[in-house]
Amino acid sequence: MTSTSTSAAEPTGFLRAHQSQFSTLYRAIDVVIILACLQFSLSVLSLPLTSTEIMLALGAAVGFMLTSESLELYRSWRFSRGEDLVRTVTLSWAITCGLSASVLIYFAPPDRLMTEQLVVWALVTWSVMAIWRLMYRQFLFYLRRAGYNSRRAGIVGLTDAGLALANEIAANDQLGTRFIGFFDDRDASRLQSEGSQLLLGKVDDAIELARQHHIDLLYIALPLKAEQRIMEIIKRCGDTTIDVQLIPNLMIYRMLHARWHRVGQIQTMSVVDSPLLGFSAWLKRVEDLVLSSLILLMIALPMLAIALGIKLTSPGPVLFKQDRYGIDGRRIRVWKFRSMKVMDNGSVVKQATKGDPRITRFGSFLRRTSLDELPQFFNVLQGSMSIVGPRPHAVAHNEEFRTIVDGYMLRHKVKPGITGWAQINGWRGETNTIEKMEGRIAFDLAYIRNWSIWFDLKIVLMTVFKGFIGKNAY
Structure with missing residues (x-):
């Protein structure tokens, strides 16, 4: 478990600072892949490019953009698994292909040769989309391990949950999260001895560092019974631009696919749920x-x-x-x-x-x-x-x-x-x-x-x- 000095404000967030430009480029690459894979599929099957294929590809590109937006494909996948990313790509492209095939059958029923062409195009496009995303993901991991595109994180609460999180941050350097230290208002005699050397100060110090842009992410690892204290900290963080995440210590390692649900206007979180839904x-x-x-x-x-x-x-x-x-x-x-x-x-x-x-x-x-x-x-x-x-x-x-x-x-x-x-x-x-x-x-x-x-x-x-x-x- 290591920490880094908060005095240095090196420019590690170049990609994050240009996120909107990269997001636009991301979408443009998908459109190019859809069109290029169609041309490649036609070349493999020695077929000419007609207006029907062009209209189909353009429609598929628009449909994929809309479907991907609804499934949040273009969000940050920093803390998500590669399998989840591929699954979302697969679902987005499958819906797009299904809609495109329905429109094509209605207006211009395809013959056997055209059906083969569409199947090849769909499979090639899906493969390229999945592979390039996984390669780009590995490239980002490389940059983050080298110190680029990183986020500085502090933890409020020198607790068992806080220590476990700090160890996970240290063990997953590909996520680009640099742990700087703990912040806790309690007396030193009440704190965990492990990790005490990484105690940087009180919660006030964390808020001040956030105001000075020395912390990008603040984790709150206090017991859930300290609800009033947690709400106070979150309210004070509202005076900064820092991201705040809550680490529940209740059965933290026993949760089975926790996810958010809504009952009317009330949000609930399931702590025991099946991964096999939808x-x-x-x-x-x-x-x-x-x-x-x-x-x-x-x-x-x-x-x-x-x-x-x-x-x-x-x-x-x-x-x-x-x-x-x-x-x-x-x-x-x-x-x-x-x-x-x-x-x-x-x-x-x-x-x-x-x-x-x-x-x-x-x-x-x-x-x-x-x-x-x-x-x-x-x-x-x-x-x-x-x-x-x-x-x-x-x-x-x-x-x-x-x-x-x-x-x-x-x-x-x-x-x-x-x-x-x-x-x-x-x-x-x-x-x-x-x-x-x-x-x-x-x-x-x-x-x-x-x-x-x-x-x-x-x-x-x-x-x-x-x-x-x-x-x-x-």
Whole structure:
């Protein structure tokens, strides 16, 4: 954790000072990309440029500008994830293409050749738009690490939340935030000993530095119970041009996709919410349908061979169906290849242990290789599960651990998955201690907090190489 002197007012904000010019250039680049990609697509397909294509491209450019403005694509993405930026670009361009295609079909229905041309143009344009933004983002990260385009930040409150924020600022220098120090009105005996060397003064000193333009951003990390004091500080900051952000210390690391909502004229903030709402939920469902369909086509014959092996090696049905909890804690019926001589599905379900006599010889092989989970791809097609998500537990185990493990039921804010972040990190198999279950839940909640389509694909890829076989699978 480092601080910088407030006496120097070096010109680190060149890009910020010319933000409006860069914002205009940003939009102009998008228009050029749309037009240039159309010409490129026509060249690839050896087609001439006609007035129809020109009008379509110009209309798409205008439509994209309007759509992007409504989705706030041209806002600052300094503190946002690259995945969120790409997602917004994708949604903006998808809406634009949908509207453009509707207008074209109405006025001039395209033939097969023109349809191919439009599909190529749409894909090429989307790719270029996403790639150039990510490259520009990395360029800005480079500049910020070099000290350019940076913002000086102070923190009011030498608290646990304030210390955690200061450490995050130091660990994420690509954001271009330079931490200068803490400000706190409390007596030194009441302050955290850690970080005390970075205490620059009282709140009055922070306000004065803001007036002198030595601080660009002020974080307030006071306890929420100090509401009157917080409001007083915010009011005093109104006499400056400084940006102010509030750091709530209530469950600061337990919030699950906090977002603002409005009830009439009252704003509320959800501290526990699902990441899969709106477009994200639609994207996740498309991912599940596409991947599960492709995988089922590839594993159809192996599944038939497994079914035959179960029938030949032990009496009983091929499939085992067990009640488990799905999204929002609703019960679902999960399918598996039968690997045991018993089929527990009641109020008491004993977990499989190493050398468990209930496991059949062929079932032992299926469990070690996770092949017993393959029928769950039908659960994915059905919509009760996802390819990636927290593994579903038996209802009996849910009822046992929900009162013991803190935050256990939060894992049900998304659909359960065939594979998950916990499983590829070694948290699979028997959970015969509270510590093991807590470890699994910690990874499940980390997945939910950091969900993105790219995170899902990463987990799927890692599962192929390390997720099927593990020392805890029996």
